[in-house]
Amino acid sequence: MAVDLLLGLQWGDEGKGKIVDVLTKNYDIIARFQGGPNAGHTLEFDGIKHVLHTIPSGIFHENAVNLVGNGVVIDPVIFKKELDNLSKFEGDFTKKLLISRKAHLILPTHRLLDAASEASKGKAKIGSTLKGIGPTYMDKTGRNGIRVGDLEMKNWSEKYRALANKHEAMIDFYDVDMQYDLAELEADFFEAVEVLKSLQFIDSEEYLHQAQRSNKTILAEGAQGSLLDIDFGTYPFVTSSNTTAAGACTGLGVAPGKIKEVFGIFKAYTTRVGSGPFPTELFDSYGETMGRVGNEFGATTGRPRRCGWLDLVALKYAVQVNGVTQLMMMKGDVLSGFDKLKVCTAYKYKGEIIEHLPYNIEAENVTPIYTEMKGWKEDLTKMTDVSQLPEALNNYIGYLEKELEVPIKIVSVGPDRTQTIHR
Numbered sequence: 001m002a003v004d005l006l007l008g009l010q011w012g013d014e015g016k017g018k019i020v021d022v023l024t025k026n027y028d029i030i031a032r033f034q035g036g037p038n039a040g041h042t043l044e045f046d047g048i049k050h051v052l053h054t055i056p057s058g059i060f061h062e063n064a065v066n067l068v069g070n071g072v073v074i075d076p077v078i079f080k081k082e083l084d085n086l087s088k089f090e091g092d093f094t095k096k097l098l099i100s101r102k103a104h105l106i107l108p109t110h111r112l113l114d115a116a117s118e119a120s121k122g123k124a125k126i127g128s129t130l131k132g133i134g135p136t137y138m139d140k141t142g143r144n145g146i147r148v149g150d151l152e153m154k155n156w157s158e159k160y161r162a163l164a165n166k167h168e169a170m171i172d173f174y175d176v177d178m179q180y181d182l183a184e185l186e187a188d189f190f191e192a193v194e195v196l197k198s199l200q201f202i203d204s205e206e207y208l209h210q211a212q213r214s215n216k217t218i219l220a221e222g223a224q225g226s227l228l229d230i231d232f233g234t235y236p237f238v239t240s241s242n243t244t245a246a247g248a249c250t251g252l253g254v255a256p257g258k259i260k261e262v263f264g265i266f267k268a269y270t271t272r273v274g275s276g277p278f279p280t281e282l283f284d285s286y287g288e289t290m291g292r293v294g295n296e297f298g299a300t301t302g303r304p305r306r307c308g309w310l311d312l313v314a315l316k317y318a319v320q321v322n323g324v325t326q327l328m329m330m331k332g333d334v335l336s337g338f339d340k341l342k343v344c345t346a347y348k349y350k351g352e353i354i355e356h357l358p359y360n361i362e363a364e365n366v367t368p369i370y371t372e373m374k375g376w377k378e379d380l381t382k383m384t385d386v387s388q389l390p391e392a393l394n395n396y397i398g399y400l401e402k403e404l405e406v407p408i409k410i411v412s413v414g415p416d417r418t419q420t421i422h423r
C-alpha cells in the first residue's frame with residue numbers, strides 16, 4: 001500500500017495541521033517525519049483551538065495511530081506539556097501514540113546552545129524558535145546525539161552527563177551573557193523523560209513496513225516548509241532538517257517508490273517568521289491587513305509573521321523539488337475585500353528577468369515582477385461548496401493551476417475543520 005505525503009510549500013505555517021486533521025479519516029497511520037517543537041500545528045473544531053508541536057495532527061481521531069518518526073527531534077519537556085494539554089479532553093491519547101526509538105532527544109543544554117548561538121550572531125541571527133533544533137540535529141549528524149532508544153539502556157544518564165558537560169563548555173565558548181540554572185532545567189527534563197518512557201517506543205521503520213504489507217493507509221506529516229529546508233531553503237535562514245519530500249524517506253524509512261500522492265499546502269499569500277530574505281514582503285496596508293485578518297502570529301513563539309504577496313517563482317520551485325501531485329490553497333478568506341491581488345511571476349535578478357529561484361534571493365539582488373489580478377469581496381468563510389466560490393477567486397485558482405501545472409484540490413476558507421472545500 002502506498003504512503004501519501006503532506007508538506008508545506010512556503011516558509012511554514014501554511015495550515016498543515018488543519019489539513020492533516022481533515023484528511024485523517026482516510027488514513028490508519030499519521031506519521032511526523034522531521035522537525036521538532038519548532039513546529040506549531042493548529043487544529044480547530046467544536047469551537048476549540050489546539051496547537052500541537054511534536055504530536056502528529058491526527059491525534060483527535062479514533063481511527064488513526066499517530067507516530068513520531070525517527071527524523072523528528074523530541075523535547076521531553078514540551079512533549080509532556082502537550083500530553084498534559086490533551087489530558088483535558090476525552091480519550092486515551094497515549095494509547096495511539098507511538099515513538100520511534102531512533103528519534104533524537106533535545107536536551108536542556110541544546111536549548112541553551114541555540115540561545116547562545118543566536119546571541120553571538122547579533123543582527124545576523126537566524127531568528128530561531130530557540131527550541132534547540134539546530135544543536136540537536138548537529139549532534140545527530142555529528143554522531144553524538146542521544147536517542148529515544150537510549151532511554152531503555154542502563155548507562156543513558158552517563159551518556160547524558162558527558163554530552164551536557166560538553167555543551168556547557170561550548171556555551172562558555174560563545175562568551176555571551178546568559179543566566180541559567182541547569183539543575184532546575186534538568187529536574188524538569190528528567191521528570192518529563194519518565195513521562196516519555198510511559199509511551200510505546202518502537203522500531204518505527206519495521207512497524208511502517210509491516211503496516212504497508214497489511215495494506216494500511218499512511219499519511220506522512222511534514223513540519224516547517226520547503227523554503228526552510230536545510231538544502232533547498234533560503235540558507236542559512238532555514239531550519240536544520242529536510243522539510244521536502246525526500247525527508248519523509250529518511251525520516252520514516254519509507255522507500256521513495258512507495259510514495260504516491262504528495263499534497264502541497266500553500267497560503268493564498270505568503271508569510272515568514274524569523275529572519276531571512278522574502279522578495280514579496282509588504283510593508284504597506286495590504287501586508288498589515290493580511291497579518292491582522294489572517295491573525296498571523298507564530299503558533300510556537302507568538303512572534304508576528306511577516307506578510308507578502310504570493311510568490312509563484314518560489315512556489316513553482318517547491319512544487320518541483322517535492323514532486324507535488326495535489327495542491328491545497330489556504331486562507332483565501334483573508335484576502336476578501338482586497339481591491340487587487342498581486343502574484344510574483346518572475347524576478348529581476350542582477351539586471352536579467354528570470355523565472356527560477358536563484359542561489360541568492362536577498363533584496364539587493366532580486367526585484368519581484370508582478371501580475372495584477374482582480375480581488376473578490378465576498379465573505380468565503382461560510383461557503384461549503386465550489387459552486388459558491390466567487391468568479392474572481394475561481395480566476396485566481398485557475399491562473400495558479402495553469403502556472404503550477406498541478407490541480408488545487410482543497411480550498412480552505414477558515415481555520416475550522418468544517419471550513420474546507422473539496423474540488
Ligand code: GDP
Pocket residue numbers: 008012013014015016017018039040041042043044293294298299330331332333334412413414415416
Ligand atoms: P501549520 O504550522 O502549517 O500547521 O500552520 P499554523 O497552525 O502554524 O498556522 C496556520 C494558521 O492559520 C492557524 O492559526 C490556523 O488555525 C489558521 N488557518 C488554517 N487554514 C485557514 C484558513 O483557510 N483561513 C483562515 N482564516 N485561517 C486558517
Ligand code: IMO
Pocket residue numbers: 008011012013014035038039040041126127128129130131132133134222223224225228237238239240273274275299
Ligand atoms: P511549522 O511546522 C514557521 C523558522 C524560524 C526560523 C527558522 C529556524 O509550524 O510550519 P529553528 O527553530 O528551526 O532553528 O528556526 O525556521 N521556523 C518556522 N517558521 N513555521 C515553522 O514550523 C517553523 N519552524 C521553524 O522562525 O526562522
Ligand code: MG
Pocket residue numbers: 012013014039040041042299
Ligand atoms: Mg505552524
